[in-house]
Amino acid sequence: MKKAFRLFMLLALVMVPLLSACGKSTSNDAGNSPSNSASTTPSSSASSSPSGDTTKKFKVGILAPAVTHGWVAAVAYHAENRAKELSNEIEYKLQTSNNAEEMTAQLDDLMTWGAQAIVAFPQWEGMEVPIKRALDAGIKVVNFDIVINADGVYRVAGNNEDMGVQGANYIVNKIGKEGNVVMLEVPSSGSVSELRKKGFVDTLKQIAPNMKVQTYATKFTREDGLKDFADILTKNKKIDAVYSMDDETSIGVLQAIKEAGRTDIKVVTGGGGMQEYFKMMPENKDIWIQSALYSPAMVKDAVDVALKVLKGEDAPKETIIPTTIVDRDNYTQFIDDKSPY
Structure with missing residues (x-):
């Protein structure tokens, strides 16, 4: 009996590691091996698409100026937001630059x-070659x-010339066909200022040829x-209206008027769609504050055009977004507390 018992115990000790090894092998065969789990993902993707890949995204680059102006900051903000909204279809990179040379390097x-597509918002000359x-x-x-003067480029923009047309109509509507108007142009902004100026001047010639217009250069900043405008006020004792092309500039103009204690100016126009400027409209009862809406959110359309082109869908070569006029009669419709501009 003792010999039989010893033999039984010896067999038991031998069988334990064998059974344990068999247990481990069974667990792997059930689907926990690295090779088995890795093979399921590609086959699943391939089965859902004839090409074998439904996860491929289009690569879209976005080039914008560094933040020198509230409107410019909002362009980058809206472009990135739209890219994020389209994240199931595109992979994006957003780059901001301080000059044409830096933007050229970023384009490279x-x-x-x-x-595969680039949405470009250059503010300087010299970008045609890159x-x-x-x-x-x-x-x-x-x-x-x-x-940008280059064949094959798609373009999305507001209607700069129509902003000038609407500015002229607005001023005539408020002060009549005769008066003294100061026009603030911004030569450094290139076609933007040129087109707004053209629309304004051409329209005034048609509807109010006796209007006196003096033109001064400035920039798109409130400073x-x-x-x-403080300097302009000292040179002009009587001003009926100011044709300003930009909301930021107009905020500076209004401050200069207030500090000078002037009460002769009845209209100050603007352009862009700045929330701070909108909120000033009802506060100034003696001056009609106007903005020709040129929303930075238009850049979303540019991102959409890029995606359409990459998908092979029809997209217009040029998308021009109509002008909307905002003043104290309708400003509440355009208040957006989430906007960075």
Whole structure:
């Protein structure tokens, strides 16, 4: 009996590791091995698409100026938000720059990254050559706002000339066909200022040929609007209206008027769609404050055009968004507390 018992115990000790090893092997065969789990994902993707890949996204680059102006900041904000909304279809990179040279280098980086489309918002001259290089490489380019002289570029912009037309009509509607108007142009903004000026001047010639217009140069900042208009006020004892092309400039103009204690000015126009400027409209009962809406949110349309082109869908070569006039009669319709501008 003792011999039989010892033999039984010896067999039991041998069988334990064997059974344990068999248990481990069974667990792996059930689907926990790395090789087995790795093979299921690609086969699942391939079965849902004839091409074998439904997760591929289009690569879209976005080029914008560095923040020197509230409107510019809002362009980058809205562009990125739209790209995030389309994240199931596109992969994006947003780059901001301080000058044409920096933007050119960033465009080269986007080409190296493999961008299939680029939404470009250049604010300087000299971008035609690098944009042409991208086009020659087969990259789709959607130009936002300022005109780029290169064949094959898609363009999305507001109607700059119509902003000038609407500004002229608004001033005549408020002060009549005769008076003294100061026009603040911004030569450094290129086609933006040129087109707004053209619309304003041409329209005044048609509807109020006796209107006296004096033109001064400034910039799209409230600091320049304040500084330049303070000087203009000392040179002009009677001003009936101010044709300003930009909301930021207009805020500076209004501050200069207030500090000078002037009560002769009855209209100050603007442009862009700035929330702070909208909220000033009802506060100034003696001055009609107007903005020709040129919303930075239009850049969303530029991102949409880029995606349409990449998907092979029809997209217009040029998308021009109509002008909307905002003043104290309708400003509440355009208040957006989430807007960065």
